[in-house]
Amino acid sequence: MLKLPEPISGGLLLSYRCTAECRHCMYACSPKWKGDWISEENLRKILSQLAGKIAPSPWGSEMVSLNYGLHFTGGEPFLNFGLLLRAVEIADELKIPSTFVETNCYWCTKDETTREKLHLLKEKGLRGILISVNPFYLEYVPFERTERAIRISMEVFGKNVMVYQLEYYNLFKKLGVKGKILLEDYLNLMKSEDLARNVELFLMGRAAYKLKDFYPKYPAHYFFNQPCQPPFIRNWHNHFDNYGNFLPGYCGGISLGDCRNLDELLKEGID
């Protein structure tokens, strides 16, 4: 039996459905997925077992950090805003610290609605936001929406705004990017850019298929007996999905067990 460590941080996937189909997506999310949104019953079951285990950011429970606290993600969680609000509300009732939402910003089409949604989330107890920026998102989300999301999020959440990756936000601003850009056009524009080196991503899910030409290839046996990087079993930044899967670390497609029975799973371990 392998004992699993108690999770101190992680992300709750409300659904795998997304407005985008990014080439680097570690869970191969897409508009083609059925919603299968997490039910309120399962939301409560999972959150109530994470409560008391999730650790706050080193700067306090009101602050956010990527590998502390709990985030709401997908897929794109703003596709079901009512459910996202409910999830935030339950997490707040359960005193889960350092909560934030992760988004591709597709929904930030107008200042008023963007501000309204962010204020509602804050009122329900959400502490912050993580905004996704890199050339793969730029194929699907007009950059003006990302800019709007960052500007208004800073008004609403102050310091609790994480732009991932900030280097790309600064680069796109410097280039004066407008609208969406196909990856091939972006690469033509940025002749010297080494995407494999600059974009932080995990070679799994859709990335392993769509980005294979950006990386060297090795036969499977090359990886035998090598430890996973970062470790496969760990207490930080695990994911819990809408089907009840406890997904280890960043490993898409592998389930350690049913996170709706998290306490039992942690007590008994896995074969």
Ligand code: SF4
């Ligand atoms: S926006 Fe995020 S969840 Fe959606 S396809 Fe892109 S990487 Fe995946």
